[in-house]
Amino acid sequence: MKRLSNTNAILLLIAFYLPLAAQEDNAGPDRWTPEDIIHTEYLGSPVFSPKADMVAWTKRRGVKEKDKFVNDLYLTRLDLTKDGQFRTFRLTNADESDSSPLFSRDGETIYFLSSRDKGKKLWSLSIYGGEPTEVHEFETGISSLQWLNDSTLTYVSEEGQTLYEQKLKEKKDNTVVVEDSIHWDIKRVYSFDLETKQSTRLTQNEYPVSGYEVSRDGKWLLYYQQMSPHYPADAQPDPQYFLLNLESGEQRRILQGLQTPYNFQFTEDNSGFYFAAVFSSDPEWNGAGISEIYYYNLSEQAFDKVDLQWEWATEGDFYVVGNDFIASLANGPTRKLAFYRKSGDSWNKSDIDLGDKNEHIYVSAVDKD
Numbered sequence: 001m002k003r004l005s006n007t008n009a010i011l012l013l014i015a016f017y018l019p020l021a022a023q024e025d026n027a028g029p030d031r032w033t034p035e036d037i038i039h040t041e042y043l044g045s046p047v048f049s050p051k052a053d054m055v056a057w058t059k060r061r062g063v064k065e066k067d068k069f070v071n072d073l074y075l076t077r078l079d080l081t082k083d084g085q086f087r088t089f090r091l092t093n094a095d096e097s098d099s100s101p102l103f104s105r106d107g108e109t110i111y112f113l114s115s116r117d118k119g120k121k122l123w124s125l126s127i128y129g130g131e132p133t134e135v136h137e138f139e140t141g142i143s144s145l146q147w148l149n150d151s152t153l154t155y156v157s158e159e160g161q162t163l164y165e166q167k168l169k170e171k172k173d174n175t176v177v178v179e180d181s182i183h184w185d186i187k188r189v190y191s192f193d194l195e196t197k198q199s200t201r202l203t204q205n206e207y208p209v210s211g212y213e214v215s216r217d218g219k220w221l222l223y224y225q226q227m228s229p230h231y232p233a234d235a236q237p238d239p240q241y242f243l244l245n246l247e248s249g250e251q252r253r254i255l256q257g258l259q260t261p262y263n264f265q266f267t268e269d270n271s272g273f274y275f276a277a278v279f280s281s282d283p284e285w286n287g288a289g290i291s292e293i294y295y296y297n298l299s300e301q302a303f304d305k306v307d308l309q310w311e312w313a314t315e316g317d318f319y320v321v322g323n324d325f326i327a328s329l330a331n332g333p334t335r336k337l338a339f340y341r342k343s344g345d346s347w348n349k350s351d352i353d354l355g356d357k358n359e360h361i362y363v364s365a366v367d368k369d
Contacts, residue, residue, distance in 0.1 A: 038062070044071065045100060046365040049107040053079040054127065055365070056091075056101035056110050063095055070097040073112060075127060091125055092132065098123075100143075105150045111135070113145065122153075122192070136197050144211070148218045148246075153192045154202065156209055158185045184208065189223055203244065210239065213264040213273070220298065221246055222254075222264050222273065235286040254296070255303070259283045261294075265320040268368060272297045274306075274325055276316045291316035293327060295342075306340065309349045319366040326352070326366060334359035 039062045046057040055078065058071040073091040080087040092098045096116040103110055110125045114132075122135040122142065142155040187208040191200045203209060205225050212223035221244040227237045241255040255261045258277040266273040273296050280289025290313040296303040308314065310329050317328035317335075324341045336359050337352040354361060 047101055047103060048365060048367040049103045050105060051107055052367040052369060056103060058099060066095060070095065071099050073098045073101055100145050102145050111145065146214050148191050148214055151194050154214055155190055155192060156187050157190055158187050184229060189221065213266060215266040215270045216268060217270045219245065219247055219270065260286050263316060267320060267323040269323055274318065274320055293318055306347055319363055321366055322368060326363065328363065331359055337361060
């Protein structure tokens with residue numbers, strides 16, 4: 001079988017879940033203390049710059065004085081090295097948590113979210129240094145940042161307080177209502193113009209959006225909505241999935257009959273998107289099963305299952321590279337990586353050889369080249 005060597009021009013950011021613990025003088029190399037476990041530092045949310053010469057990411061740390069954990073932003077320069085290591089710079093150091101870094105299209109600014117000021121503001125930071133700058137404050141907070149075009153972001157937010165919620169606030173009622181299907185916060189997808197500071201609602205859904213993805217050319221918006229507040233408890237009823245053409249406004253419901261589709265990623269040429277779906281012997285209750293990968297053709301408005309040429313399918317993790325993808329294949333107690341190159345309506349599989357790291361790799365981010 002043809003093997004894809006690690007000398008190919010595919011940039012991988014690999015995170016090993018083997019964090020280093022501070023060792024006591026009398027402790028063995030594999031001995032952890034309870035404090036080591038509690039204060040383990042984690043890498044999260046890595047994202048490549050447009051030219052793939054930088055990676056922005058977050059690291060979690062504990063703030064003992066406030067008894068909480070926060071995330072700081074870091075920047076690793078892949079074009080700068082010192083003593084054989086890429087140069088890494090800490091960008092933020094506050095008692096609040098910074099998250100979701102996103103490079104501007106020119107790669108000179110990092111946009112991010114933060115728990116500062118009740119988490120209702122979008123922030124920016126120059127890669128050349130300086131203090132974070134407030135871009136805009138949103139009435140109800142924002143999440144899930146993505147690019148729509150060079151100057152427009154997309155995000156998820158609520159509509160604001162309903163009349164019912166306003167009345168409760170006036171009465172100073174601090175009751176927490178659980179699974180209230182009548183007074184349910186409806187989250188929708190919006191766009192935000194960085195130049196005019198104006199937001200526009202993109203979806204008209206009647207149930208909360210629980211996730212979405214935008215095509216690279218800004219034409220297609222795929223989103224899915226949770227149909228019941230008790231779904232996390234009983235997985236009923238199934239979410240609904242919609243494909244919206246942002247140019248024409250035409251919308252259609254898609255992927256009916258599949259079990260819990262997830263992990264949607266558009267291709268570089270905007271001709272389609274990949275996604276995973278679970279296959280199990282008891283699909284009614286969305287139970288445990290294997291994850292299979294599908295490709296949705298936008299011109300045909302139809303999808304096909306990708307032949308992974310692997311008995312145990314995947315763990316649901318895959319990463320689009322151009323129009324192809326890297327899959328994390330289930331391999332008993334471990335996992336292994338394979339590269340699938342799209343050729344017409346089929347895919348050619350190549351193993352990825354990472355030497356002694358094979359079967360012990362978790363991919364955090366992949367650059368498009």
